[in-house]
Amino acid sequence: MSATASPKVASKTPAAPPAASAEWTPPPGRLGNLTTVQETALAKFREELRAEGAFVKERHDDATLLRFLRARKFDVPKSKEMFLACEKWRKEFGVDELVKSFKFTELAEVDKYYPQFYHNMDKLGRPIYIERLNNLDVKALYVCTTQERLLQQLVVEYESFLTTRLPACAAAIGHPVETSLTILDLGGVSLSNFIRVRDYIAAATTIGQNYYPECMGAFYIINAPWAFTAVWAAIKPWLDEVTVKKVHILGGPSAYKPELLKQIDKEVLPKEFGGGCECVGGCSMSDVGPWNPAGGKASAISEKEKTVLEQPAQGQVLSA
Template identity: 70%
Template sequence: MTVTETVAPVQAQTKAAAEATTSTWTPPPGRLGNLTPVQEAALVKVAAELRAEGAFVEARHDDATLLRFLRARKFDVLKTKDMLLASEKWRKEFGVDELVRTFDFPELEEVDKYYPQYYHKMDKSGRPVYIERIGNLNMKALYACTSQDRLLKRLVVEYESFLTSRLAACAAAEGHPVETSLTILDLGGVSLSNFIRVKDYVFAATSIGQNMYPECMGAFYIINAPWTFTAVWAAIRPWLDEVTAAKVQIVGGPRVYRPLLLAQIDADCLPAEFGGTCACAGGCSLSDMGPWNPEGNKTASASPIASALTEKLAAPAPTEVIDVPVNGQVLSV
């Protein structure tokens, strides 16, 4: 396919995205429906170059995905292509497609006691809300019921579910594309020693999120930040690129963070412990409540990724594999 042949479908998809928007919603800059001529040319070029090298994956490299990587590399085509190729190489080595088809996480309830990590409903912009709490972190108890390797595998499967299931459900509910999440990291009760013990996992999760699933985080609120977090932030900050770091807002206790969160999230979508009114049966952290799962989990033992896995199990396994030498690098969503 020539560059000229590639331009027409991209322009058609861009026009369709623009026409699909409602009168009250406009695509943010750098998204389909709101591209500058330079950005659109970069999209065409990176797609054409990937195709020319036999590295274009039809199942994944749609325009929205290519634009996520382009935004992460400020629309530099060469850097974007390197990032995409590094991502494809990592997917093969990590076994992402096989994980999505087969991974199960029966230790979910036990892990939730020590390190809750969960999606819960949407914010006022239609973005899935993702919450992590590390104040009750007990590394000995956590790693007695799971391992860092399994936590990272769960993280990757959740990213895949986020992209293929959660965002699509939120977009359908809102009537316009949704591409990012709102993250809440609760540090209430956390100690510096707790963070030091979990830093290896946080670093690995940061690496995966930032370079394998770029531009998925729309806003990041770190709440209940203790004074010792200055040292923690000094350790985390070098791991983040400037775009990611700019999205992080560090705030103190309930008097500060509750009005801030409620300005972003309706009270009935925000768990009561954070100042909202939601109190899901069995606990919000195990409910997986949202447009992707409107009735929530019926039992506490239900897995938050079960519906996405079921959908993937019914689909044929991808057959295209990328194995190319690359130069690239690898925060939870």
């Protein structure tokens, strides 16, 4: 699950990741931390894809191939099956053309009913992705957009995540970044509203899990209502075992704020989640982060900075 306005997706392979900082060690199964067996599997996987004409140099670097290998526990035949299914889906879905031409012109209207956005990065350098279901109005949502367009936007955002957001976060933190931290806010959502978007969420989950594997680093479900047991029972079968282990289900503010602040600096966490960030125009529309330092309209500024900016100066009023 992933969406919001983004900078134009890069048309070429991003530059190599920066040299890792001295304090950072690649997690197991990543470049720089592969066992001999894993290195052999990677080489075999790469050569088999080349032999079948399925290898695209511009998209299929070793980090990408390793995502599919990790998703299938370095079983090369299973990884290749998953990879080839993904390539088939990309052609059928028209991913390359969407990246070039898709415009989600209804973003501001959709944001009123189903905010889905990236906002800064956590302490590990991972882009933070947030979905809020508390204002979900399914009827109004499907007046201004369709499930098909929501899924197209989702895919364009996944592509931007890989080609734009991750490289920018890696450059900012000083070591490769391959995953995101997701916050799903269920505050105030009704079970009936969830059921109405169940098909979209199921389709979005399938796309993320099957075609963009190993992109989730941590998933925090917050403000989970009493009825969430039923919701989780509906979602859980769509997820694999590895994904389920990354999910943290938390209750209200007293439960989730301390946990989020362990992972996210207070100044970049939106105020509504216990942080101190108040982007001009709202955090959900700012798209602020290393990939877009000034944000869509303006980056977050402190109350003190606002006061200074709003003071008259030589007969003029300055604005952020």
